[in-house]
Amino acid sequence: TPSIGQTDKPQAEQSKELQTLIQELERNEALYRNLKLNLQMVYEQSPGQVDSDKRARQKSELTLIVQGDKYRQEKLTTGRFQQGFLYPTNKPYNRFSSGTTESSAVFDGETLRKFYRYDRTPGLTDEERQQGGHGDISGEQKCMENLFRPHMLLCEHEVRVPLSTWLKGRDAIAASPGWPNYNDGWSYKVQLLGEEEIQGLNCIKIRIEKFHMNGKLTSKTILWLARDRNLIPAQAVFYQPPRSKEIPQCEAWVDEWQEVRPGVWFPRKFHKDRLNWIIYRLKNKQQVGWRKKYQVESIELDPLLPEDTFTKLKFPKGLEVSPRDVENK
Numbered sequence: 001t002p003s004i005g006q007t008d009k010p011q012a013e014q015s016k017e018l019q020t021l022i023q024e025l026e027r028n029e030a031l032y033r034n035l036k037l038n039l040q041m042v043y044e045q046s047p048g049q050v051d052s053d054k055r056a057r058q059k060s061e062l063t064l065i066v067q068g069d070k071y072r073q074e075k076l077t078t079g080r081f082q083q084g085f086l087y088p089t090n091k092p093y094n095r096f097s098s099g100t101t102e103s104s105a106v107f108d109g110e111t112l113r114k115f116y117r118y119d120r121t122p123g124l125t126d127e128e129r130q131q132g133g134h135g136d137i138s139g140e141q142k143c144m145e146n147l148f149r150p151h152m153l154l155c156e157h158e159v160r161v162p163l164s165t166w167l168k169g170r171d172a173i174a175a176s177p178g179w180p181n182y183n184d185g186w187s188y189k190v191q192l193l194g195e196e197e198i199q200g201l202n203c204i205k206i207r208i209e210k211f212h213m214n215g216k217l218t219s220k221t222i223l224w225l226a227r228d229r230n231l232i233p234a235q236a237v238f239y240q241p242p243r244s245k246e247i248p249q250c251e252a253w254v255d256e257w258q259e260v261r262p263g264v265w266f267p268r269k270f271h272k273d274r275l276n277w278i279i280y281r282l283k284n285k286q287q288v289g290w291r292k293k294y295q296v297e298s299i300e301l302d303p304l305l306p307e308d309t310f311t312k313l314k315f316p317k318g319l320e321v322s323p324r325d326v327e328n329k
Helices: 011-032 163-168 170-176 277-283
Strands: 036-045 057-067 070-082 098-105 114-121 130-138 187-199 201-211 219-228 233-239 252-261 264-275 286-302
Touching: 011 114, 011 163, 011 187, 098 130, 163 170, 163 233, 187 219, 201 233, 252 286
Parallel strands: none
Antiparallel strands: 036 057, 036 286, 057 070, 070 098, 098 114, 114 130, 187 201, 201 219, 219 233, 233 252, 252 264, 264 286
16 A cells, blocks of 8 residues: 655654654553563474475463563573584584573563573584573663563564654663663664555554664664554564665564453564575575564463562572572572
């Protein structure tokens, strides 16, 4: 559907319209400020392009809990992982490994507790099974993943802030929690591109461009914000102009919606496709390099939570935790 020519409007008029949209986004984002989410993610490399025993495939179970700036994230992944080596090896090695990875991150507004561990088949064929990991307790504030924010679910490759903050530009992003070393040399340009119908939904189409300090365009994202779905994007397309201005590097869609409360919506299923850039350069053929498919198993707004939800993390037995003098509670 052709978009309405809103880019021809005077800059002052468009700026006023953008500010109105940002305010409306902030009101909708507040509906999801306290959230508990369980979802499943399936990752496939080269889906449908090669035999199943020749591609990486993993299944992840995720639990996400957020309360304002506090959050808890738990992830367990099982499947086949692709392996590679930074330097060539003369020994035989496995192209894929199988096993599990587990990670957790808990932030209470001041202290971040996190760990990562893995258990998988070896890389080199004469190695023992690979097991390891690490834990950490610090005052660092790690930016929340975009999966915590329904308005940023489709924007995996973008800055990890609320969509309303992203539209405000560099200064607002730099002032966000978790961005102490933000590079102030970057700048953003946001344009409203009118309205389009996507999957039967009336959407506001916007374009967000990111520029390097030398003025060069480095990325471009186009979003379709669904009016009847609390302005959550129904579709997102990501470009990297240094590679191609016409061919998207990543595309994402909401496949199915659910109404959590009267008038409050959330995606039930969504997926993301990433272009195989090597195949495109070598064969001039557009082919999906990897696909991530998400399904929401359960969602709860304003959940009742135990008091220690954001303060307690049980580290796996035997895992080294830094700093070592911090007692594991």
